[in-house]
Amino acid sequence: MPAACTDGFLAAYWRRPGEYLDPAVRAAMSGITLLDQHAVEHAMRRLDRDIETGEWHERHHDLLALDAFDAGYRLVAARNT
Numbered sequence: 164m165p166a167a168c169t170d171g172f173l174a175a176y177w178r179r180p181g182e183y184l185d186p187a188v189r190a191a192m193s194g195i196t197l198l199d200q201h202a203v204e205h206a207m208r209r210l211d212r213d214i215e216t217g218e219w220h221e222r223h224h225d226l227l228a229l230d231a232f233d234a235g236y237r238l239v240a241a242r243n244t
Contacts, residue, residue: 165231174234178226180219184211 168175173194176182184207189195195203213219220227 164234164236166229172236174232174236177232177234178229180210180223181214183207184214 164174164177166178171188171191173192176188182188183195189203189207210219213222226232
């Protein structure tokens with residue numbers, strides 16, 4: 164998945180974690196909307212703090228050097244012959 168992916172599915176913002184702080188972005192991700200929202204809010208507060216302090220960037224500096232990331236998604240296409 165490219166770093167500039169704009170589709171907005173769960174791992175799309177792997178290099179732009181601040182996007183997950185937007186409630187509208189999270190609401191469009193079924194994987195997040197199905198979670199306990201108290202846990203999500205707790206995680207978002209921690210993510211916000213980690214971004215603000217630079218902890219996220221320090222912890223994940225290796226991701227920032229990548230142009231693409233394999234999040235395990237696979238697209239399977241088939242055609243009826």
